[in-house]
Amino acid sequence: MKRGLSTHVLDTAAGLPARDVRIELYRLHEEKGAVLASSGLTDSDGRVKGALLAGDDLHPGRYEIRFYIGEYFRNASHTRFMPTIWEVIPVRFAVEEDGGHYHIPLLASPGSYTTYRGS
Template identity: 35%
Template sequence: MRLSRTLIAAIGLGATAPALAADNPLSVHVLDIQSGQPSPGIEVQLEKRTESGWESLATGITADSGRISALYPDDRDFTAGVYRVTFETGDWFAEHDTRTFFPEIPVPFEVTDPSQHYHIPLLLSPYGYSTYRGS
């Protein structure tokens, strides 16, 4: 029986089923560099830039591993263009009784080859962050 990526993400298996997520072209991972631990429970929004502005494509929540292994929607073709993932970090920090300077972190990126996998890691602390193209 094959589970859909949506069902896998909903029940939290995304981080433990990398082979199933391999079909999805986009993943994210958030690590709290202050504690050295993954950051579960962060909402991540995915959008694509169009001629009329940003189009919302998907929203996910990081799993216990701090990952969303399959963020791109199953029912859409992955095409070249400019995308943006926005990490909603303010609520996560508030839940951990920590003040932050960054209530959200938007990360725009360009897809030039839709046949590749795109991974966006976020290294997070209350007053700084870093990101890069992962694998």
């Protein structure tokens, strides 16, 4: 079983992986607020190479992934005439397993999005 945190972004308007989506992962602390833990850019398969956090770095707590999808849709030729209302899609989640595997995919179009815990 893989360990760590991964993500995947799919453009449901095009039916394709979303390339060059900027992603930031924050660890949420009561005292310090949101602390940047990792960042990356999706590749041609809509994935960030490797894990956003390796298994040994993924500890129980609260996290937030920020998907900068507005930049992606503004630059995509197939959505030129479908302006997006999304700028940044924040997804907050809790990690309960120390060193477990979490996969948080995003399916997005200019007018909607959904996410789930993948495998």
